[in-house]
Amino acid sequence: DARVTQTPRHKVTEMGQEVTMRCQPILGHNTVFWYRQTMMQGLELLAYFRNRAPLDDSGMPKDRFSAEMPDATLATLKIQPSEPRDSAVYFCASGSFHSFGGNTIYFGEGSWLTVV
Amino acid sequence: SQQGEEDPQALSIQEGENATMNxxxxxxxxxxxxxxxxxxxxxxxxxxxxxxxxxxxxGRLRVTLDTSKKSSSLLITASRAADTASYFCARRSVSRNQFYFGTGTSLTVIP
Structure with a gap:
């Protein structure tokens, strides 16, 4: 059963520490999304990649956040330094999008981050 | 929010009733x-x-779309306690292959 895998599932860290979240998209999917979910803002799109190339990261605070896809099986989201306001659930999602179609994206179970 | 909203924010109904989210x-x-x-x-x-x-x-889901009003609704008929969850609509924009979500509707179905 293909699924998006995220690690860690839960992370508690101190302010100022570096946090790295990892995502393994579904094999064969060419598009990867990073979302952040909070009660106040709902689901915010942070960044997304197509064929490992970053297409849009305008939703991401550039000074402390960075997103990469070192290879087709791994996407990373890094926060350095972390702040309490970064506490949220971070979701990775993947999908297969081509000129001829593709519409559904599949979510991982999320990384629950608490910065104290 | 990015591109739109769902409403109501929260909805509580009895099992067997219909639930409508916009x-x-x-x-x-x-x-x-x-x-x-x-x-x-x-x-x-x-x-x-x-x-x-x-x-x-x-199945028990019915979705409508009115592009002139830029709105959609989700109807869940004959609701069950297991339908208790948050429901989100995702807009896939024409200009960019992105999916935008809102804050969702929290549905509680009381047995």
Whole structure:
């Protein structure tokens, strides 16, 4: 059963520490999304990649956040330094999008981050 | 928020009743999709409606789309306690292959 895998599932860290979240998209999917979910803002799109190339990261605070896809099986989201306001659930999602179609994206179970 | 909202924010109904949730958006869309999120879990795709469609059914789900009003609704008929979850609409924009979500509707179905 293909699924998006995220690690860690839960992370508690101190302010100022570096946090790295990892995502393994579904094999064969060419598009990867990073979302952040909070009660106040709902689901915010942070960044997304197509064929490992970053297409849009305008939703991401550039000074402390960075997103990469070192290879087709791994996407990373890094926060350095972390702040309490970064506490949220971070979701990775993947999908297969081509000129001829593709519409559904599949979510991982999320990384629950608490910065104290 | 990015591109629109769902309403109501919260909805509580008795088992067996119908639940209706609405979604509004601001820019042109390619399609609109509804997702469900159980507490502590990721989102799961429910149903998709294309911009040239007006209504779609899937089991107990009925989705409508009014592009002139830039709105959609999700109807869950004969609700069950297991339908308790948050429901989100995702707008896939025409200009960019992105999916925008809102804050969702939290549905509670009381047994």
């Amino acid at each position: 979604c509004s958006y601001k820019t042109s869309i390619n399609n609109l999709q509804w997702y469900r999120q159980n507490s502590g879990r990721g989102l799961v795709h429910l149903i998709l409606i294309r911009s040239n469609e007006r209504e779609k059914h899937s």
